Amino acid sequence: MSTTTSTTTSTTGPALAAEGLPDVTGVLGGGRMGSGIAHALLLAGTRVLVAESSAERADLARAAVEKAVRASAERGADLDVDAVLARLEVGIGPGSLRPAGLVVEAVPEDPALKADVLAGLDAALGPGAVLASNTSSLSIGELSTVLSADRPFLGLHFFNPVPASTLVEVVVGPGTPPGLVDRARGWVEQMGKTAVVVRDSPGFASSRLGVALGLEAVRMVAEGVASPEDIDAAMTLGYKHPVGPLRLTDIVGLDVRLGIAEHLERTLGPRFAPPELLREKVSRGELGRKSGQGFYTW
Template identity: 40%
Template sequence: MREVKRIGVVGTGVMGQGIAYQAAVSGFETWIYDARPEALEKALEQIAALVKRQKEKGFLRDEPGDVLGRLRTARSLGELSECDFVIEAVTEDLAVKHSVFRELDGVCAPDVVLATNTSAKSITEIAAAAAMPERVVGMHFFNPVHRMELVEVVRGLESAEWAVEQTEGVGRSMGKETIRVNERPGFATSRISAMVGNEAFYMLMEGVSSAEEIDKAIKLGLHFPMGPFELGDLVGWDTRLHVLEYLHQTLGEKFRPCPLLVQYVRAGRLGKKVGRGVYEYDEEGRRIPGSASGR
């Protein structure tokens, strides 16, 4: 089995940034790629800011310069050809994922695992774009990556045992606990998380309580680390809606997206990344006190 020293991360949104940070902190030479050069530059700034914060809080043993020195930027997917393991973290759009996997399949060595960080899509369907679907495995990280302990390792129909084992090993080397999951819509966690977030929106729509009070209830009453609205604002409500639509299509009516959630996405209230979701945020990404929507 190939020794993994270099990890490639495709996509530099919230999840891609988190995965790249975790890989670099864990000692891997980490190559990041995004089709949009401006997104790549922003990702480097965000990762550097996170490294600084984590060092100031005492959570980082290495010097910031050493961690950031492990980061490399790729200007094309072809530059990831020397990576020993690649993690895709692009938008939850099957056509986009297929394009990425077709190209990666053509440039990466046959014994390189191509992992997808999809939170709900079919691993088998994503792998169908690759000439070697046996090396495609789900590797589902959770947001925020540097705080969440779990990685779901998801086996698709064609995923080979060696690829699953290597994905588990990389996850552990990145400081995470892993569980194996056989492919089903939403895996072991996304279907629960999506249902909680969707139900929270129904509660907000029905006037059960305010967004802040619902978040407080879930954190203090159920010991969730974040409230459903806090988490949705962080992940992005467009992403949450895509997952719900897929689960509704594959698993039925219990996952029908709440009409209010759909309205938020249509209004462009996508969350922290645009400065406004259920809560509002300043230019530094800090939540503005008292900014929660009443509905």
């Protein structure tokens, strides 16, 4: 299916539904996380607009979302694949998202990139449209400084892989409007997931705890305490974690985990200093599942 760019040019801004998700939602960034978020929004019943930076990337985003929807049907989800995908539109640039009442920014965890993208979305979207950042650790308050004063903004931290994960962190920034948190809880529930509400703080709840465990597991590998497989087995069998910390690091991406750890080290102190082994593996391009090699061979 070819990529299409939305041509809607409403100047009045989208009307938000009193309850539930807006009829039209958007995602900027169609990579692994963005396509997963689009999949969740589609299955929740909304018309979904996905924006990318080029036609080539837009085609890749469309293919990823279509694959995720078809996989849901194959796993037994009760849905009409063709009808669901008919509600998907993929365009280029933030202007293609203007009809949306909620837009989730899902670009890589780079503060400057996110700030630039959010500023562009703020200028492109209609009055009252809600902006959300899918950040795993960056300050919602700091990101909000590039937005107009009346732009509703919060964090919606989805987890990888989005279709299989049932958790979303709702991150409340200093300027998040009263009432938006309850609305966001409802949106998350409509997507079939569970919301946890956290105050804007470095790493929020999930990344802060998850990275602490993951970094210690990397240190144990470097010290020769045990193999990655045995360290992971200790946590999956002994503590009933669904996946071990080193396999999870591979799934998330060693480069992503390194970036989060560096941010937490700057904001929370040296207890989050990344182990040298993690830096070495990233410098060698051993990024985990996406590169084929991390602590495991994929």
